[in-house]
Amino acid sequence: MNQAAQNEAATLGQTPSSLDSMDGKEHGVIVEPALPHPPENVAIWCHDLSFRYREVEVFRNVTFHVHSGEFVVLTGKNGAGKSTLLKLVVGLLEPQQGQVLVFGVSPRRRIESIGYVPQHASFDPAFPIRVEDVVGMGRLSGLSYISKDQKRGDIEWAMEQAEVTDLRARPFSALSGGQRRRVLVARALVGHPRLLVLDEPTANMDIDSENKFFEVLARIKMGATILIATHDSDFVSELADTVLCVGQDSEHPHSVHRHAMEKAEDLPKDIYGSNMLRVRHDIELPDDACCEGKDP
Amino acid sequence: MISFFQAVMNPSVPFVRNALIGSVLAAFLFGILGSMVTVRRIAGLAGAISHTVLGGIGLALFLVSRGAPGWISPMLGALVFAILAAITISIVSIKAKQREDTVINALWAIGMSLGVIFMAKTPGYADPMSYLFGNILLVTQKNLYILGALNIIVLLLVVRFYRHIEAASFDEEFAATKGLPVMAIYLFLLLIIAVAIVMLQTFVGIVMVIAMLTLPAGTAGFFSHNLAGMMVNSSILALIFSVLGLILSWVFDLPAGALIVLIAGMVYIGISVGRMLQGRRSSKS
Numbered sequence: 001m002n003q004a005a006q007n008e009a010a011t012l013g014q015t016p017s018s019l020d021s022m023d024g025k026e027h028g029v030i031v032e033p034a035l036p037h038p039p040e041n042v043a044i045w046c047h048d049l050s051f052r053y054r055e056v057e058v059f060r061n062v063t064f065h066v067h068s069g070e071f072v073v074l075t076g077k078n079g080a081g082k083s084t085l086l087k088l089v090v091g092l093l094e095p096q097q098g099q100v101l102v103f104g105v106s107p108r109r110r111i112e113s114i115g116y117v118p119q120h121a122s123f124d125p126a127f128p129i130r131v132e133d134v135v136g137m138g139r140l141s142g143l144s145y146i147s148k149d150q151k152r153g154d155i156e157w158a159m160e161q162a163e164v165t166d167l168r169a170r171p172f173s174a175l176s177g178g179q180r181r182r183v184l185v186a187r188a189l190v191g192h193p194r195l196l197v198l199d200e201p202t203a204n205m206d207i208d209s210e211n212k213f214f215e216v217l218a219r220i221k222m223g224a225t226i227l228i229a230t231h232d233s234d235f236v237s238e239l240a241d242t243v244l245c246v247g248q249d250s251e252h253p254h255s256v257h258r259h260a261m262e263k264a265e266d267l268p269k270d271i272y273g274s275n276m277l278r279v280r281h282d283i284e285l286p287d288d289a290c291c292e293g294k295d296p
Numbered sequence: 297m298i299s300f301f302q303a304v305m306n307p308s309v310p311f312v313r314n315a316l317i318g319s320v321l322a323a324f325l326f327g328i329l330g331s332m333v334t335v336r337r338i339a340g341l342a343g344a345i346s347h348t349v350l351g352g353i354g355l356a357l358f359l360v361s362r363g364a365p366g367w368i369s370p371m372l373g374a375l376v377f378a379i380l381a382a383i384t385i386s387i388v389s390i391k392a393k394q395r396e397d398t399v400i401n402a403l404w405a406i407g408m409s410l411g412v413i414f415m416a417k418t419p420g421y422a423d424p425m426s427y428l429f430g431n432i433l434l435v436t437q438k439n440l441y442i443l444g445a446l447n448i449i450v451l452l453l454v455v456r457f458y459r460h461i462e463a464a465s466f467d468e469e470f471a472a473t474k475g476l477p478v479m480a481i482y483l484f485l486l487l488i489i490a491v492a493i494v495m496l497q498t499f500v501g502i503v504m505v506i507a508m509l510t511l512p513a514g515t516a517g518f519f520s521h522n523l524a525g526m527m528v529n530s531s532i533l534a535l536i537f538s539v540l541g542l543i544l545s546w547v548f549d550l551p552a553g554a555l556i557v558l559i560a561g562m563v564y565i566g567i568s569v570g571r572m573l574q575g576r577r578s579s580k581s
Contacts, residue, residue: 090473111475118469127335127466128520137463142475145456171521187470 038101043068043195043225044089046256048098051088058084060254061098064244064287068103068194071217071226075233075279076246082229083119085246085256086199089227090116102195110195111141115188115224117181119199125173131183132168135159138190154190162186162216178209182216189220196220198228214239235264235276242290243279258285300546311433315552318435319538321443322500322508325492326538327531328450330513332485335465335523341486343506344400345381346493348407350502352377353427354414361418370427371494377407378490386483430501432542432552443495450488454527461485462523500553511560512537518567537563 038045044066051059058081066072076082087093088100091107091114102110115138135158139151159165162182167175175183181201188196198217202210214237217226221239230236236243243261247253260283264276303312333342356373360366381403388399415424454461463471464481472478489509496505516529541556548555 092469092472108475111473114473116470116473118467123466124335124337126517128517128522128526129462129466130521133462133522134466136459137466137470137474140459140463140471140474140476143457143460143477146459 038065038104040104041068042066043070043103044227045099045101045104046089047101049088049095049100050097051084051093051095053084057254059256062254062256063098064256064258065290066225066227066242067290068225070241070290071221071237071239072228072242072244073236073240074227074229074244074246075236076229077233078231080247081254082246083199086116086197086227086229089195090114090197112191113194115191115193115196117184117188117196117198117201119203119229123172127173129172130168131164131170131172131175132159134172134183135164135168135186135190138187141191151190154192158186158189161189161219163212176209178205178213181205181209181213185213185216185220193224195225195227198226200229200231203231233281234279236261236279238263238275238277240277243277245279245281258287258289259283260285300543303546310437311435312546314435314437314440315432315542316539317440318432318443318498319542319556320535321440321447322496323512323535323538324447324531325443325450325496326508326512326534327516327529328454328527329489329492330509330511330534331516331523331526331530332461332465333489333509334513334517335526336485338486339506339510340397340400341385342489342493342509344385344404344407345378345486345490346497346502346505347404348377348381349374349494349497350411350424350427351407351409351414352411354411354418354424357418358414361420371498374494374497375491378494379487381407382486382490383483386479386486389482390479427497428501428503429551430497430504430553432498432500432545432556435498439495439498446492446495450492453488457481458524465523500556504553504557507557508534508537508560511557511564515560515564515567518571533560533563 036047042065044064046062046064049059049062050057074082074085084093088095089102089107091102091111100107103113107114132155135155136151138158139146139154156165159168162185164179164182164186167179167183172180172183185196185198185201188198202213205213217228217237218239220226226239233245240261243259245257245259247255260280261277262280264278298306300312303309304316306312333339352373352375353370354373355377356368356370359368359373384403385396385400389396411427412424460471460476460481463474464476464478468478468482493502493505493509496508500508512534513526513530515533516526520526520529537560538556541559542552544550544559545552545555
């Protein structure tokens with residue numbers, strides 16, 4: 001059985017041998033061992049992941065997991081692969097080896113459960129669209145038809161969460177950078193996602209906007225798992241439960257490692273809207289460090 | 297000389313009535329497809345498809361002159377070339393985005409050159425100019441039926457998939473995370489544009505199709521608040537430009553296609569300059 005079939009088997013909760021029997025092929029013969037299946041309380045399960053863009057290797061045998069309800073910060077230098085990892089998690093990219101599962105299945109089968117805020121807000125400023133219509137896009141699911149009434153309540157709720165209700169009738173192009181990012185968060189929230197993935201949402205944002213943005217995230221943290229990539233690799237918001245460093249280790253540039261954090265109370269509170277946590281790049285934690293006291 | 301409106305009502309000159317109906321039907325296609333072309337910024341791509349069409353027309357004329365079966369027509373040749381160009385561009389766009397510009401320009405030049413060479417080798421008189429600039433007065437009843445059908449198909453698709461089209465045009469990456477087949481939508485859009493270009497080039501010619509796919513939509517973009525509004529406004533503008541151009545071409549005995557585009561272009565430039573001056577004045581005060 002090939003790797004893809006094994007991935008699918010793991011996705012469906014079946015063993016490769018059971019699939020072989022279904023196919024009528026080589027009964028009982030397992031060419032490679034089955035991939036492990038994530039526990040139920042795991043939101044993101046990344047096992048033995050390898051990925052490359054043609055000649056450029058990005059990840060090699062990366063394994064980590066994120067528990068449901070956690071606020072996870074992904075740090076790393078520019079070009080380390082943060083955006084690539086997020087795209088693998090939301091299903092925009094497929095791993096060449098290993099598996100990425102979201103709530104136990106492949107991300108493409110969890111469209112409804114994932115909210116995504118992309119990195120570059122490089123939208124055409126001449127595109128005629130109002131805030132409310134941008135937020136409404138979050139309710140789409142494949143080519144199925146959703147009436148305006150069906151999504152009205154969800155749009156109202158999402159705009160309220162992201163504090164953009166007052167902006168609803170404004171053209172998207174007329175908003176400031178911070179307002180646009182909040183609108184995109186509202187768009188990601190419309191489908192009531194269980195996992196919210198944000199790619200450097202505070203890049204080029206002023207301090208006030210950044211504070212407001214993290215206030216919004218603090219509210220959302222109550223109801224969703226959050227995975228956020230950030231350009232600052234030394235300090236993260238106090239909201240963070242876990243920090244994952246991408247390509248931090250020069251000896252292992254294609255890796256993702258869990259690192260320790262400590263309170264940095266000596267620093268001003270004027271960013272992230274709260275105390276900050278200092279990332280201890282010198283203390284690497286085992287992948288199961290987050291599992292203590294959590295039921296499988 | 298009888299007036300334009302008398303000519304429209306006169307059954308002995310059906311080509312004037314056909315031209316008017318054709319203009320009305322074309323206006324909706326120009327408005328709807330033009331808005332999608334404009335917001336997606338693929339005007340260059342539509343230009344390449346429309347110019348590739350000349351190669352297909354030339355090949356069909358050449359083959360017919362060499363005894364090919366009668367069902368091979370310039371329109372069929374144009375359609376085949378337009379669809380091939382749309383598929384080629386979309387594959388390049390998906391597989392090698394950085395080569396898109398080169399391929400677009402190459403198709404543009406190769407299509408036109410093939411057309412000129414085939415026409416040069418076709419016995420009798422085949423003037424590329426007539427295909428480049430078109431003649432709205434040559435619209436036939438059959439053309440009108442095909443245009444009408446294309447209008448209905450485009451309208452139905454836009455109404456049913458409006459939100460999906462809007463999302464895929466605004467933010468393709470996000471749309472893909474919501475399970476939208478963004479590449480299929482893109483390919484389908486290019487194919488519809490290719491078919492529409494083949495139909496519309498009869499009216500205003502290959503060169504000017506691209507102008508009518510961008511100018512009314514560009515003008516509508518100045519005062520539209522969403523894509524649907526842009527489609528409606530742009531269709532109304534295309535209708536006004538087309539009918540006005542047709543009437544003036546009748547009155548002043550000028551080529552209709554060129555006149556329609558000239559009116560559309562003047563309105564677009566006029567509004568652009570007006571807004572620029574207005575912006576400067578408000579920034580000074």
